C-alpha cells in the first residue's frame with residue numbers, strides 16, 4: 001500500500017518508543033511456528049470438508065487448486081532477500097515479474113502484453129519497468145480485472161522519499177522485503193489465476209490479471225494501464241484489488257468500495273458463504289485508505305471496484321515486513337474468496353453499477369495537497385490564510401469540468417479564504433457543505449494570477 005504523507009514520521013516516532021528484547025522475539029517465532037502447523041491442519045481439513053460437501057462445485061475445485069504449501073512458497077519467494085525489496089525498475093522486481101509470468105504460462109493463460117508477451121512495459125525515472133498481464137479468455141469481449149501490486153520500496157536507508165520507515169528493531173537489516181506489502185496480494189492473485197484456469201471452462205466474461213509496478217511511487221502502474229488499456233475501459237466491468245492480505249487477526253479481512261458498487265458488495269458476501277471469513281464490508285462509508293492503492297485509479301475511471309486488505313501493522317514499510325510473520329492460511333482463504341468472487345462477477349448477466357463515494361474527496365474530483373508556510377508566503381497570502389494545491393483532477397468531475405487545472409492553488413470558497421491552520425480539513429468541509437446540484441465559487445492562484453471559477457456539483 002502506498003504510504004500516506006506524514007505517516008512515516010509518526011510511525012517512526014511510535015516505533016522508537018516501542019522496546020522489545022531478544023527473548024520476546026524468540027518466543028514470538030516459536031509461537032508462530034506452532035500457529036503455522038495448526039493453521040495448516042485447519043486449512044487442509046476445511047478443504048476436505050468443502051469438497052465433500054460440494055462435490056463438483058466451483059468452490060470445491062477452487063479449494064483443491066489453492067493449497068497452503070503453494071501459497072507459502074509464493075510469498076516466501078517474493079519476499080526473499082534475493083529480490084531486494086522489489087523496487088520499481090530494479091532487477092529484484094523484474095525477477096518477481098518473470099516468476100509470475102512463468103506461473104501464468106504454466107496455467108495456460110494468454111499473454112496480452114507488448115509484442116504478445118507477458119509484460120506491459122513502461123518507464124519510471126528512466127528505469128524500465130513493467131506490469132505483468134495475463135488473460136483468462138471468456139465467451140464475450142468483456143473482462144473483470146484482478147489486480148495487485150508486485151513492487152515494494154527496495155533496499156537501503158530509510159527515508160521519507162523512498163517510502164522506507166525506520167524501525168529500531170531492524171538492526172542492520174536494510175532490505176524492505178514487503179512480505180505483506182505486497183507479496184501477499186501478488187501471491188493471492190497468482191493463486192486466483194491458477195484456480196480459475198484449472199476450472200477448464202471459459203466464463204462468460206474474461207478475467208484479466210494485472211500485477212502492477214510503481215504502486216509505491218504513487219499508483220503509477222495502474223495509472224499507466226488505464227492510459228493504455230489492453231481491454232477497452234467500457235468493456236471492463238469491475239476491478240478487484242488485493243493489497244496487504246496476510247496479517248492481523250485470523251480470518252478477518254476488510255473489503256472496501258461496496259459504497260461505489262452495491263452489487264459487488266453483495267457478491268462478495270455471497271461468495272463468502274462458502275469460505276466463512278469474517279468480512280468487514282462497509283456500505284455507507286469508505287475509509288480514506290481506499291485512495292491509497294490501485295483500485296482507486298480504476299474508481300476514478302468509473303469502474304466498479306473492491307479493495308481487499310487485512311490492514312496496517314507496525315512492520316508496515318519497515319525492514320521487518322518479513323515472510324515469517326505472514327498468516328499463510330489467510331492468503332489461501334482470501335485467494336479462494338477472490339477466485340469465487342471473480343468467477344461470480346464474470347458469470348453474472350448484470351454488470352455491477354458504479355456510484356460516486358461521498359465524503360472521499362472525489363465529490364469535487366481532486367487530490368488536494370497541503371502547502372508549506374514558506375510556499376504560502378511566496379504566493380503573497382496573509383499570515384492566517386492557507387492554500388491547497390490540486391495534485392490531480394478526475395475526468396468528468398466538477399473541478400475539471402469547471403476548468404480547474406493541476407497545479408492550481410485553491411485559496412477560497414465563495415470568497416471565504418481557507419485558514420492557515422487545518423487547511424485540508426477546512427477544504428474538505430467547504431466541499432462537503434455544498435448540496436447535490438448546488439454550485440460554489442472557487443478562487444485559485446494559477447501562475448501567480450488569481451482567478452475565480454464557478455463549480456457546478458452533480459445532482
Ligand SMILES: [Zn+2]
Pocket residue numbers: 001002003181216317
Ligand atoms: Zn506499501
